[in-house]
Amino acid sequence: xxxxxxxxxxxxxxxxxxxxxxxxxxxxxxxxxxxxxxxxxxxxxxxxxxxxxxxxxxxxxxxxxxxxxxxxxxxxxxxxxxxxxxxxxxxxxxxxxxxxxxxxxxxxxxxxxxxxxxxxxxxxxxxxxxxxxxxxxxxxxxxxxxxxxxxxxxxxxxxxxxxxxxxxxxxxxxxxxxxxxx
Amino acid sequence: xxxxxxxxxxxxxxxxxxxxxxxxxxxxxxxxxxxxxxxxxxxxxxxxxxxxxxxxxxxxxxxxxxxxxxxxxxxxxxxxxxxxxxxxxxxxxxxxxxxxxxxxxxxxxxxxxxxxxxxxxxxxxxxxxxxxxxxxxxxxxxxxxxxxxxxxxxxxxxxxxxxxxxxxxxxxxxxxxxxxxxxxxxxxxxxxxxxxxxxxxxxxxxxxxxxxxxxxxxxxxxxxxxxxxxxxxxxxxxxxxxxxxxxxxxxxxxxxxxxxxxxxxxxxxxxxxxxxxxxxxxxxxxxxxxxxxxxxxxxxxxxxxxxxxxxxxxxxxxxxxxxxxxxxxxxxxxxxxxx
Numbered sequence: 435x436x437x438x439x440x441x442x443x444x445x446x447x448x449x450x451x452x453x454x455x456x457x458x459x460x461x462x463x464x465x466x467x468x469x470x471x472x473x474x475x476x477x478x479x480x481x482x483x484x485x486x487x488x489x490x491x492x493x494x495x496x497x498x499x500x501x502x503x504x505x506x507x508x509x510x511x512x513x514x515x516x517x518x519x520x521x522x523x524x525x526x527x528x529x530x531x532x533x534x535x536x537x538x539x540x541x542x543x544x545x546x547x548x549x550x551x552x553x554x555x556x557x558x559x560x561x562x563x564x565x566x567x568x569x570x571x572x573x574x575x576x577x578x579x580x581x582x583x584x585x586x587x588x589x590x591x592x593x594x595x596x597x598x599x600x601x602x603x604x605x606x607x608x609x610x611x612x613x614x615x616x
Numbered sequence: 617x618x619x620x621x622x623x624x625x626x627x628x629x630x631x632x633x634x635x636x637x638x639x640x641x642x643x644x645x646x647x648x649x650x651x652x653x654x655x656x657x658x659x660x661x662x663x664x665x666x667x668x669x670x671x672x673x674x675x676x677x678x679x680x681x682x683x684x685x686x687x688x689x690x691x692x693x694x695x696x697x698x699x700x701x702x703x704x705x706x707x708x709x710x711x712x713x714x715x716x717x718x719x720x721x722x723x724x725x726x727x728x729x730x731x732x733x734x735x736x737x738x739x740x741x742x743x744x745x746x747x748x749x750x751x752x753x754x755x756x757x758x759x760x761x762x763x764x765x766x767x768x769x770x771x772x773x774x775x776x777x778x779x780x781x782x783x784x785x786x787x788x789x790x791x792x793x794x795x796x797x798x799x800x801x802x803x804x805x806x807x808x809x810x811x812x813x814x815x816x817x818x819x820x821x822x823x824x825x826x827x828x829x830x831x832x833x834x835x836x837x838x839x840x841x842x843x844x845x846x847x848x849x850x851x852x853x854x855x856x857x858x859x860x861x862x863x864x865x866x867x868x869x870x871x872x873x874x875x876x877x878x879x880x881x882x883x884x885x886x887x888x889x890x891x892x893x894x895x896x897x898x899x900x901x902x903x904x905x906x907x908x909x910x911x912x913x914x915x916x917x918x919x920x921x922x923x924x925x926x927x928x929x930x931x932x933x934x935x936x937x938x939x940x941x942x943x944x945x946x947x948x949x950x951x952x953x954x955x
Contacts (some may be wrong), residue, residue, distance in 0.1 A: 470668030470671075479672070494683060555666040579633075602627050602656070
């Protein structure tokens with residue numbers, strides 16, 4: 435989750451003025467969200483790493499033109515989403531196929547271990563329809579409001595809300611113990 | 617309250633959307649006696665706890681390193697900047713202890729201060745204040761701003777040259793920044809540079825001559841294969857100087873300024889490509905029509921029947937921090953090749 439921080443604007447301003455520590459901090463702060471979205475989009479780590487590199491190169495090149503009309507994370511989600519789509523258009527990578535039938539349900543229900551929980555969640559994410567997953571990522575990884583996500587995804591805010599809800603229902607169905615199981 | 621409504625409320629509340637307190641209380645109460653809704657709530661918490669997949673440490677380090685390299689390249693040291701404007705810093709303090717390295721902020725402020733002093737001095741000269749100012753001559757005023765040798769090698773960056781098609785008015789047109797064009801693409805001087813010379817590749821001929829240049833043979837511009845788009849020109853007096861592309865972004869894609877007339881001398885403004893007639897009205901007609909706004913919120917205009925992907929125009933009069941600021945004419949922007 436990208437934290438909504440009051441010092442984000444100051445960090446961006448410092449980065450624009452050439453403060454390399456500030457630019458590196460922005461990278462550290464947001465890289466998991468960018469990588470996470472790309473990994474869920476492509477389903478494989480190599481493509482996710484390529485996309486992450488490309489996203490931040492674009493950010494470095496364009497940060498001087500970012501004027502804070504939207505939150506930095508909103509801007510970053512747009513860059514990330516566009517980079518993923520561009521990579522598909524260029525044919526350099528293909529998006530993860532969505533076929534819930536092929537998705538292995540998590541084999542354990544004890545998610546107290548963080549690594550197990552993360553693996554289970556990421557496995558279940560692959561069952562989501564791309565539009566639902568994108569909406570969920572925008573809201574949960576990049577911390578966008580329904581309104582901001584709606585503007586970026588080109589749909590009404592109500593549709594974003596519905597997609598996020600549908601995604602969560604799917605995840606709940608996959609991650610919850612079946613009736614009768616202990 | 618039915619399960620669907622309960623889960624919708626839980627989802628919305630989890631995302632920070634406004635939900636009435638009594639409704640969310642009722643929803644949570646419902647979860648205590650409903651396995652399905654309880655499982656939904658647990659999933660919300662599980663996904664939150666799992667967070668985003670962590671980027672591999674090697675990738676984080678690699679991108680952080682690139683971030684620092686980019687910051688250093690985009691904001692050269694004050695010594696390079698001062699060298700570029702002819703202001704030389706002392707090597708060390710009088711006590712022989714080298715001054716501490718400056719933070720980028722202070723470098724920026726110092727460079728800006730030098731630029732302001734230089735601009736003031738040039739303005740005084742350019743507007744021809746040769747008479748006394750409060751009992752001082754213009755030369756005295758300039759001396760009061762800085763020592764004469766600070767500007768000994770610096771003439772005005774260029775004279776005001778109204779671009780073709782732009783009517784002269786009583787209002788003075790400020791000279792353009794130190795532009796150069798290469799194959800019609802416009803670049804602006806950034807600073808003195810020390811590029812890795814053996815890595816440079818030829819990028820074309822510079823459009824104008826430079827201080828100290830004794831022949832009219834155009835100098836070559838070079839690029840480094842690092843995808844930044846910057847050019848380097850080995851100027852006779854200044855040595856290697858870095859020029860950055862003049863760009864603006866639309867939907868985050870960079871568009872670079874083009875010029876119809878090559879920038880023949882310092883201070884000359886880029887012009888519309890010759891295939892376009894100068895618009896006759898502020899709305900761009902009949903040459904252009906309003907399309908929308910770029911990422912800065914500046915209105916952009918396209919040729920009727922085309923899209924911005926083929927290039928777009930910007931009207932004169934943009935704000936001081938815009939890449940087209942000060943240009944008295946319309947400007948034309950095209951996608952940066954290979955971006």
